[in-house]
Amino acid sequence: MQIEKQKLDRHNDALFSAHTKKWEAIKSDITNAEDVVKKLVDFQIAIPSWALGTGGTRFGRFAAGGEPRSLEEKIEDIGLLHQLNKSSGAISLHIPWDIPKDPKAVKVLAAQYGLRFDAMNSNTFQDQKNQAYSYKFGSLQHVNKNVRDQAINHNIEVIEYGKQLGSNSITVWLSDGSSFPGQLNFRKAFQNTLDGLQKIYAALPEDWKMFVEYKAFEPNFYSMTVGDWGQSLLYAQKLGPKAYTLVDLGHHLPNANIEQIVSLLLMEGKLGGFHFNDSKYGDDDLTVGSINPYQLFLIFNELIEGMDARHMDHATDLAWMIDASHNVKDPLEDLLQSVEAIQIAYAQALIVNTGALVKAQQQNDVAQAQEILQAAYRTDVRTLVAEARLRAGGTLQPLTFFRESKIREHLISSRGKETIATGL
Numbered sequence: 001m002q003i004e005k006q007k008l009d010r011h012n013d014a015l016f017s018a019h020t021k022k023w024e025a026i027k028s029d030i031t032n033a034e035d036v037v038k039k040l041v042d043f044q045i046a047i048p049s050w051a052l053g054t055g056g057t058r059f060g061r062f063a064a065g066g067e068p069r070s071l072e073e074k075i076e077d078i079g080l081l082h083q084l085n086k087s088s089g090a091i092s093l094h095i096p097w098d099i100p101k102d103p104k105a106v107k108v109l110a111a112q113y114g115l116r117f118d119a120m121n122s123n124t125f126q127d128q129k130n131q132a133y134s135y136k137f138g139s140l141q142h143v144n145k146n147v148r149d150q151a152i153n154h155n156i157e158v159i160e161y162g163k164q165l166g167s168n169s170i171t172v173w174l175s176d177g178s179s180f181p182g183q184l185n186f187r188k189a190f191q192n193t194l195d196g197l198q199k200i201y202a203a204l205p206e207d208w209k210m211f212v213e214y215k216a217f218e219p220n221f222y223s224m225t226v227g228d229w230g231q232s233l234l235y236a237q238k239l240g241p242k243a244y245t246l247v248d249l250g251h252h253l254p255n256a257n258i259e260q261i262v263s264l265l266l267m268e269g270k271l272g273g274f275h276f277n278d279s280k281y282g283d284d285d286l287t288v289g290s291i292n293p294y295q296l297f298l299i300f301n302e303l304i305e306g307m308d309a310r311h312m313d314h315a316t317d318l319a320w321m322i323d324a325s326h327n328v329k330d331p332l333e334d335l336l337q338s339v340e341a342i343q344i345a346y347a348q349a350l351i352v353n354t355g356a357l358v359k360a361q362q363q364n365d366v367a368q369a370q371e372i373l374q375a376a377y378r379t380d381v382r383t384l385v386a387e388a389r390l391r392a393g394g395t396l397q398p399l400t401f402f403r404e405s406k407i408r409e410h411l412i413s414s415r416g417k418e419t420i421a422t423g424l
């Protein structure tokens with residue numbers, strides 16, 4: 001569904017004078033407020049096609065109702081998010097859950113909502129109907145060449161779909177690994193995987209990137225064949241200049257220093273993209289910023305520092321995507337919260353007094369360094385984020401608008417209560 005412009009205007013008009021007061025105040029406080037707002041307007045976060053439906057756990061699934069029934073309806077939902085926050089201008093597709101039957105028409109539809117196609121995602125962690133070989137014991141690592149070839153061909157097929165949609169990257173996440181000691185020869189598993197990735201890499205168009213995503217555990221619990229950033233970087237370095245490491249916040253062991261990982265990958269020119277979520281224990285896929293917003297801020301601080309050191313464009317040189325699952329929330333509300341949390345962390349990192357921080361580091365002034373970071377983190381930047389949305393043509397308060405307009409109720413009445421989105 002698309003929201004009429006008058007409705008958006010009415011919402012913004014009602015909030016405008018209160019917002020303006022706050023904006024004037026923060027502008028006099030933060031010297032680079034204008035610059036932050038401009039950067040926020042440019043910053044877009046891709047929404048994966050599997051995040052529009054209610055997620056499940058291995059125990060159960062409780063549908064929200066009105067969930068998208070097709071790829072077209074998923075695009076419609078992301079279009080709606082983008083209309084409200086003007087920062088969700090990209091969609092990331094998962095194959096085979098969302099195979100476009102008519103890629104041309106799908107591309108046109110997405111463009112109507114102002115969306116482009118971000119990284120394509122392959123799937124060799126599940127068996128599909130009528131599949132010749134099973135991935136039960138892995139895909140690219142598999143001891144049987146037929147299984148490996150099937151996984152390679154699938155990835156090449158995903159690239160082909162992506163080409164038709166105007167995407168320019170593929171994310172390869174492998175569930176490969178072992179659950180018991182002795183199950184796997186680590187070296188051979190690595191070599192088979194590298195060989196498969198090389199064949200996929202060879203099928204990349206000139207201007208494409210390949211992201212190698214790692215994960216510490218699950219679904220395998222003894223070893224993962226792409227288990228950490230070191231292994232991912234090893235693959236990426238061996239593959240070549242179009243291969244990069246992808247960091248998913250939930251794919252680390254507890255208490256990992258993700259900001260340091262980000263910093264070093266950027267230093268090596270090998271950070272390709274980011275999957276945002278939050279977690280308390282493992283890969284919990286909770287709303288971005290819901291558990292540990294300070295960590296998110298520290299990560300953004302390193303992202304900006306590292307990108308600026310390499311003169312990278314914040315908005316376009318890395319792939320930004322939300323990768324979460326929503327078990328007890330309305331998926332659209334959750335995504336609105338996630339995007340806002342990312343924007344807040346980004347804005348806070350943009351107002352860090354970097355000159356003073358460098359000076360404090362040079363002088364080993366540890367207390368002062370902490371003060372500088374926390375001064376930025378403790379600044380309420382929500383008005384900057386709202387101002388960016390307003391300038392881009394979105395809503396001042398997306399979540400309030402979503403609720404007051406009864407969008408979920410409308411979706412339920414048009415799509416039905418029992419709809420199920422394809423995906424996990």
Ligand SMILES: [Mn+2]
Binds near residue numbers: 173213248275
């Ligand atoms: Mn991910």
